[in-house]
Amino acid sequence: MKISIVGTGYVGLVTGACFAEIGHDVLCVDNDDAKIERLKTLDMPIYEEGLEELVTRHVDAGRLRFSISIEEGTHYAQVIFIAVGTPPGSQGQADMSYVERVGREVAQHMSDYRLLVEKSTVPVNTGKQLKRTIEKYSKADIPFDIASNPEFLREGRAIRDALNPDRIVIGVETERAGSILGELYEPIVRRSGCELLVMDIASAELTKHASNSFLAMKISFINAVSRVCELTGADIERVAHGMGLDKRIGPSFLKAGVGYGGSCFPKDVDAFVRIADEVGYDFAILKCVQAINKDQRKRLMQKLQEELWVVAEKTIAILGLAFKPGTDDIREAPSLYFAEKLLEAKAHLRLWDPVANAKFAACYPAPAYFTDPVECVRGADAAVLLTDWPQLKALDLAKVKAAMACPIVIDGRNLFDPADMAARGFTYHCVGR
Ligand SMILES: NC(=O)c1ccc[n+]([C@@H]2O[C@H](COP(=O)([O-])OP(=O)(O)OC[C@H]3O[C@@H](n4cnc5c(N)ncnc54)[C@H](O)[C@@H]3O)[C@@H](O)[C@H]2O)c1
The missing domain is CATH 1.10.1040.10 (N-(1-d-carboxylethyl)-l-norvaline Dehydrogenase; domain 2)
Known part of the structure; x- marks a missing residue:
């Protein structure tokens, strides 16, 4: 089956590569020219295990292509997935302007039946708004359906999740839409044995x-x-x-x-x-x-401040910048909060992450970045651990202690045993122990 995906970010790219993997022909569209140019040369804009290999294989096989043209995407396939961002607006509401724009643009280029599938995470009843938008902007009375197909993949294991989901949720209004999506997902259902749940659009949206x-x-x-x-x-x-x-x-x-x-x-x-x-x-x-979550990072920062007394001029190593292991995604990562607060307090930062240094440096170019965690803590007055990367769990603690100016470790991921850390001579603070 031919599929267009509009929005080739984390979800769009992984979904596109996985649809190609199960035998479909996929066109991934994005309005970010630089991203599409990179993808055409097989240069991945994100780090996700196995993604480069999967994309390369299917581009080479001719099953996966990239384009900046939504017009091409609209003509290419009967099924069009919307996988653009739905970032937070000023009051916490989802900013729906990207989804709405895709709806408008698809409507303007549609010349035959199209099924628009919400893959982005959207507020309940977005389907109704999208339907109104298409009706308003399509040139003639062209038949179309809207469907919701929320994505549940986890970054860091996105490909495994997309090919072996716990369940597939589909919200539709017509049999036609249900049967197209049933056919599209049949190979995944067959392989993984997962359940495909068909429900109304609002329930599917709310499930996510x-x-x-x-x-x-x-x-x-x-x-x-x-x-x-x-x-x-x-x-x-x-x-x-x-x-x-x-x-x-x-x-x-x-x-x-x-x-x-x-x-x-x-x-x-x-x-x-x-x-x-x-x-x-x-x-x-x-x-x-929400409140507990905000408080948690503040509490760890407070433990660090209490240990250091004065933060200004102290050298602090942050180990782990990605919001979780297995990805270079730093969106809303605790590391951003710590970097901002510590720089505000005039600390000197040394930063380490196995894959997210470049993305972090785009926000904070000044600090020193390291590819070796032991080098990162050299001369530091304290180290703050924020991502549970396996490399941190496997750290040679004797080397860490020898490298640090003061062996203070603030562990936001409970990677070590407090008694063992104390026996090794660290001042160790973790969470709930
Ligand atoms: N990242 C995840 O782990 C994850 C998991 C499940 C669901 N989701 C949801 O999926 C959606 C996408 O998330 P993401 O992380 O992939 O976002 P992202 O920011 O990585 O990607 C969005 C892409 O859409 C493109 N885009 C925006 N407007 C466009 C337009 N008019 N035409 C073409 N392209 C356009 C952007 O350039 C960007 O490349 C969000 O709603 C998110 O909540 C994300």
């Missing part, structure tokens, strides 16, 4: 915001428990392990730490709170989730 908000709630819940642990002498790692073995709870997303970041959870929780407010429901539990 509700899922992300629930996961964020699990993280904030365990972070709140970690605070009680700190006040009582209990150990959050033991508590989380004890909770997670209960099958009704499950172990995932029960890791206490510096709080969630990334391009999805913060904005999706904000948007969900806002949507609920707009329809007259005060989603108080999610407001607490």
Whole structure:
């Protein structure tokens, strides 16, 4: 089947490559000329394990192409996925201008039946707005359908998730749309054995915001428990392990730490709170989730400040810039908060990440960047660990201690055992232990 994807960012590119992998012919469109030029030369704009190899294979096979023309994308395929950004607006609401623009442009170029599929994470009832937009801007009375197909992939394991999802959610209004998407996803359903859920568009849209908000709630819940642990002498790692073995709870997303970041959870929780407010429901539990998350990073910063007394002129190493391992995505990463606050306080920063240095340097060019974590901590008065990269877990702690001016470690990911760190001579602060 031929498929167009408008928006070739994290989701659009991974989705396009994975659709090609299951045998479809894919045209990925983006209005960022530089990005499309890079992709045409097989230079990946993001780091995601296995992506370069997958894209290269399918470009070489002629199954995956890139274009800056939405007109070409509209003519190329009957099915057009919308995978543009839905960033937070000034009041926490999702900025729908990118999605709306794609709707308008597709409508202007449509000459035959088209199925527009929302892949971007959108507020409930976006489908209705998109339908109105297409009706308003299409030149003639051309038949079309709208569908919702929210994306649940996780950065850092995006390809595995896209090809082996826990479920595929499809929201449609017509049998025609349902059967096109059923056919499109058949190879993934066959391979992975996952369920394909067909529902109405609003329910599909809401499933995505509700899922992300629930996961964020699990993280904030365990972070709140970690605070009680700190006040009582209990150990959050033991508590989380004890909770997670209960099958009704499950172990995932029960890791206490510096709080969630990334391009999805913060904005999706904000948007969900806002949507609920707009329809007259005060989603108080999610407001607490937001507050706990903000507080978590402040609390770690406070531990650092208390250790250093005066931050100005101190050299601080930040280990881990990506919001999570396996990606170079730094959107809403805790590292941005620490860099901003520490630079404001006139600290000298030394920064390390295995893949995100370049993206971080685009925001903060002045600090020193390192490719070796031990070099990064050389001469530092303190090190702050913010991403649970395996390279940090495997650090040679004797070398780290020898390299640092003061062996103070603030660990936002609970990578080490506090007793062991103390025995090695570190002043070690982590979360909930
Ligand atoms: N990143 C994730 O892990 C993830 C997971 C699930 C869902 N989502 C959702 O998917 C959507 C996309 O997220 P992303 O992380 O891929 O964003 P992104 O910023 O990486 O990519 C968006 C792309 O859309 C392009 N674009 C914007 N307007 C355009 C237009 N008019 N025509 C053509 N291209 C246009 C941009 O240039 C950019 O390349 C968001 O709604 C996000 O919430 C993201």
